[in-house]
Amino acid sequence: MSQEKLRKLHLIYGIVLSCIIIVTGICFIVSCVQIYNSGMRPFTRESIYTHFISIVVPVILCIVGIIGGMVLSLFPLEKQKIKGIIDTGVILNKMSRKIDISKCDSDTQEKIQKERKLRLFTNIFCIDALVVCIVISLIYALNKNNFPAVSINSEMVDAMLFILPCIIVGLGAIYATVLICNSSYSRELALVKKSLSTAKRESLGDGAQDVPNNRGNERFLLGARLTLFVIAVTFIIIGIFNGGMADVLYKAINICTECIGLG
Amino acid sequence: MSINERSSIHDEVNSCACAIHDEVNSSQNDEIIDTSEAKKEKKPNRFVAWLKKIKPSKRKIVQLYSALLFNANLKGFSTGVIYQGNTKNLCAPGINCYSCPGAVAACPLGSLQNALTGQDKSTAFYIFGILLLYGFLAGRWICGWLCPFGLIQELFYKIKTPKLKKSKFTRVLSYLKYVILVLFVFIIPLLYALRNTPVPAFCKYICPAGTLEGAMGLLSNKVNESFLRMLGPIFTWKFLLMVSIIVASVFIFRFFCRFLCPLGLLYGFFNKISIFGIKLDKPKCIDCGKCISKCKMDIKHVGDVECISCGECIDVCPTKAISFKGGKISLLDNEISSQPPAVSSQQESEIIDTSEGKKPKMPVARKRKIFKSVLYSALAALLVGALVYFNFIHKNPEKADNLVGTVVEGMDIPLYDENGLTENTFNVLENTEKITVINFWGTWCGPCVAELPHFDEIASKYKDDVTVLAVHSNRLNSTATDFINQYYANSNIIFGKDFANESGKITDPEVYYTLLGGSNNTYPMTLIVDEYGIIRAHYVGSVTYEELASDIENLLK
Numbered sequence: 001m002s003q004e005k006l007r008k009l010h011l012i013y014g015i016v017l018s019c020i021i022i023v024t025g026i027c028f029i030v031s032c033v034q035i036y037n038s039g040m041r042p043f044t045r046e047s048i049y050t051h052f053i054s055i056v057v058p059v060i061l062c063i064v065g066i067i068g069g070m071v072l073s074l075f076p077l078e079k080q081k082i083k084g085i086i087d088t089g090v091i092l093n094k095m096s097r098k099i100d101i102s103k104c105d106s107d108t109q110e111k112i113q114k115e116r117k118l119r120l121f122t123n124i125f126c127i128d129a130l131v132v133c134i135v136i137s138l139i140y141a142l143n144k145n146n147f148p149a150v151s152i153n154s155e156m157v158d159a160m161l162f163i164l165p166c167i168i169v170g171l172g173a174i175y176a177t178v179l180i181c182n183s184s185y186s187r188e189l190a191l192v193k194k195s196l197s198t199a200k201r202e203s204l205g206d207g208a209q210d211v212p213n214n215r216g217n218e219r220f221l222l223g224a225r226l227t228l229f230v231i232a233v234t235f236i237i238i239g240i241f242n243g244g245m246a247d248v249l250y251k252a253i254n255i256c257t258e259c260i261g262l263g
Numbered sequence: 264m265s266i267n268e269r270s271s272i273h274d275e276v277n278s279c280a281c282a283i284h285d286e287v288n289s290s291q292n293d294e295i296i297d298t299s300e301a302k303k304e305k306k307p308n309r310f311v312a313w314l315k316k317i318k319p320s321k322r323k324i325v326q327l328y329s330a331l332l333f334n335a336n337l338k339g340f341s342t343g344v345i346y347q348g349n350t351k352n353l354c355a356p357g358i359n360c361y362s363c364p365g366a367v368a369a370c371p372l373g374s375l376q377n378a379l380t381g382q383d384k385s386t387a388f389y390i391f392g393i394l395l396l397y398g399f400l401a402g403r404w405i406c407g408w409l410c411p412f413g414l415i416q417e418l419f420y421k422i423k424t425p426k427l428k429k430s431k432f433t434r435v436l437s438y439l440k441y442v443i444l445v446l447f448v449f450i451i452p453l454l455y456a457l458r459n460t461p462v463p464a465f466c467k468y469i470c471p472a473g474t475l476e477g478a479m480g481l482l483s484n485k486v487n488e489s490f491l492r493m494l495g496p497i498f499t500w501k502f503l504l505m506v507s508i509i510v511a512s513v514f515i516f517r518f519f520c521r522f523l524c525p526l527g528l529l530y531g532f533f534n535k536i537s538i539f540g541i542k543l544d545k546p547k548c549i550d551c552g553k554c555i556s557k558c559k560m561d562i563k564h565v566g567d568v569e570c571i572s573c574g575e576c577i578d579v580c581p582t583k584a585i586s587f588k589g590g591k592i593s594l595l596d597n598e599i600s601s602q603p604p605a606v607s608s609q610q611e612s613e614i615i616d617t618s619e620g621k622k623p624k625m626p627v628a629r630k631r632k633i634f635k636s637v638l639y640s641a642l643a644a645l646l647v648g649a650l651v652y653f654n655f656i657h658k659n660p661e662k663a664d665n666l667v668g669t670v671v672e673g674m675d676i677p678l679y680d681e682n683g684l685t686e687n688t689f690n691v692l693e694n695t696e697k698i699t700v701i702n703f704w705g706t707w708c709g710p711c712v713a714e715l716p717h718f719d720e721i722a723s724k725y726k727d728d729v730t731v732l733a734v735h736s737n738r739l740n741s742t743a744t745d746f747i748n749q750y751y752a753n754s755n756i757i758f759g760k761d762f763a764n765e766s767g768k769i770t771d772p773e774v775y776y777t778l779l780g781g782s783n784n785t786y787p788m789t790l791i792v793d794e795y796g797i798i799r800a801h802y803v804g805s806v807t808y809e810e811l812a813s814d815i816e817n818l819l820k
Binding site: 010011013014015017018021022024025028029032033035036042043044045048066069070072073074076082083084085086087090091137141142144147148149152153156159163167171174175178179182221224225228229231232233234235236237238239240242244245246247248249250251252253254255256257258259260261262 | 310312313316317345346347348349351352353354360361362366368369370373374377378387388389390391392393395396398399422423424425431432434435436438439442446450451454455457458459460462463464466467468470473474477478481482485488490491492493494495496497498499500501502503506507509510513514533536538550551552553555556557563564579705707708709710711713736784785786787803804805
């Protein structure tokens with residue numbers, strides 16, 4: 001079978017299997033919600049089986065599909081060449097060190113400055129948005145009165161309803177910043193490359209990298225490791241004597257039913 | 264920008280970066296090309312190629328080994344009883360629920376939350392020390408090589424479906440675990456600790472390992488039929504979350520580790536200074552980005568917070584700038600790649616240098632081989648020893664039969680007063696003129712503490728007909744005394760202490776909890792004993808006020 005046909009077969013098989021897996025997952029979730037809403041209390045093994053028996057077909061299909069996938073892997077696809085993901089920001093920083101922007105023509109300089117300003121403003125906006133989200137979340141989360149320990153589950157739901165929008169906004173702000181900055185980096189990189197192509201190779205210097213101070217780094221690393229090791233061992237010894245270790249044992253050999261989600 | 268434009272920019276940038284870094288050894292690249300061409304010439308049999316492909320990598324073998332070692336109590340899966348021995352003093356490095364029937368070590372994240380929610384303010388030292396030690400030793404290398412839940416996710420990812428690759432979006436989503444770490448592991452447990460209510464929020468509301476290994480592991484066994492009574496909204500939520508995470512793991516590499524796991528994040532902070540892990544030789548790096556492209560995690564550069572040190576990038580690095588840290592100790596070096604480990608010039612000179620007057624040194628390769636054999640034998644012996652000990656030598660206390668309808672065991676339970684444990688005792692069999700409600704609880708147990716007000720209400724409302732005895736599980740007396748003095752100083756509940764000693768041997772069969780039908784050390788547990796000393800009800804898990812009141816009303820009729 002040609003590679004192209006094989007690739008198609010793999011793709012179609014994968015899509016079908018994905019659908020089966022997703023449907024099986026949804027079936028599990030729906031059955032679970034049905035069991036919960038059925039109002040039967042207490043639950044028995046038999047009553048749970050009767051609900052889950054209805055999803056036995058997708059489960060079997062799923063298992064067969066997985067086994068089929070193993071058989072299909074007997075006919076592997078040729079590996080595709082790995083294309084590197086270039087961090088434009090890193091490359092740009094390195095290139096900026098090698099070339100003198102002031103030697104570029106004024107139009108290019110202006111455009112580069114514009115891109116840098118855009119990134120600066122975007123980053124400031126992102127940091128502001130994050131600070132606002134964090135402050136709002138912390139004001140709620142650190143208020144003892146929001147967690148009176150009367151009905152813990154509903155208190156958690158309330159907390160999530162309040163904090164979740166902040167999380168979404170915060171992540172959204174980061175995502176927007178990443179997108180804007182990346183496209184800005186790409187644009188600036190194109191400008192820099194353009195001016196590079198006109199400049200002579202010599203202007204880049206000899207290409208030697210800044211050699212990091214290895215000895216200093218190693219000394220710092222050794223010091224940090226030693227410090228951490230000493231702190232860790234001291235903490236463990238204190239913990240053994242102050243009952244911390246016994247606490248770990250007590251918790252581990254007892255089952256706190258709520259802690260593992262049994263309810 | 265179109266895809267073509269972008270790819271052309273990438274190509275140009277790539278070539279530009281290569282040009283800037285002249286030190287890249289071109290001959291090295293030629294060699295790589297040569298070998299790949301040589302490989303192309305040899306086309307192995309398809310079946311042999313398939314066998315080679317499915318052959319587990321070294322990392323998979325280590326993952327399976329550690330999963331088996333941390334869950335060596337295999338008999339627990341058939342008996343449905345968790346291991347209750349002393350090795351649970353120690354924490355497994357990865358996420359592995361301690362309520363899993365197979366688990367022989369504690370979960371570090373569960374223990375951390377327990378320490379933060381506990382009543383003893385100083386007890387967090389031990390678990391912080393353990394986390395620091397693991398972080399300092401291995402960082403997120405633990406996630407890639409030792410974590411059992413990571414292995415489970417990787418096995419799901421092996422299912423042959425189209426995969427969702429990493430992108431800027433997934434990279435942003437990976438910040439979610441910072442929120443989870445701060446909110447669910449630290450703030451919420453600490454806030455509830457101020458209310459003297461232990462709420463390990465991450466374990467209780469999120470941890471899929473707890474649901475899969477702990478809850479499902481226990482529920483799947485018929486012995487734990489009584490647990491089904493407890494299932495409610497929390498289990499439903501956690502089951503939905505677990506199914507969603509498992510389905511997501513089929514399409515997204517290590518979904519939980521990348522976006523939700525706070526333990527991985529904690530270890531990630533140590534990645535730069537850990538002894539084991541991945542290191543990048545910066546002067547050799549040409550910023551080709553192949554390592555980032557190959558990596559399935561959301562790394563920005565090799566060895567950052569997201570890097571789980573799986574070592575897959577080592578193979579693709581054209582300049583061999585990436586290698587394992589602590590290679591001499593771990594014997595890994597760059598061996599994850601199919602190529603034999605390179606012998607450095609120094610090592611070569613050691614092998615060749617047998618000049619006059621000096622004793623010929625043992626070749627490095629031979630030394631390495633001997634050390635490897637010794638290490639592998641020791642590890643194999645450790646696993647076999649663990650399996651034999653936990654499954655054949657160590658005995659958990661036997662589970663008592665259902666005691667409802669039988670006469671209650673009498674035992675002198677020492678009682679608490681405001682100064683601590685006293686010499687006064689209470690014996691249920693000697694106080695049968697009233698109905699007795701016996702509740703087994705612990706200050707470390709969230710639901711136990713949460714349901715105590717119900718017992719207090721019962722004790723007040725039926726004080727002429729009912730005695731409520733709350734037997735505290737075996738923990739530090741001072742903790743219980745402080746708690747009782749603070750919240751139940753004027754309560755009608757009689758507070759007593761279970762029998763076991765303070766040294767941690769709480770699995771003795773003479774413990775009152777075990778005598779009254781407690782199994783698997785499941786807390787809370789409540790029994791209702793009538794005026795004739797006969798056990799009329801036995802609840803495992805939380806009990807509501809309505810359930811208690813209804814049982815008592817029925818007995819009073």
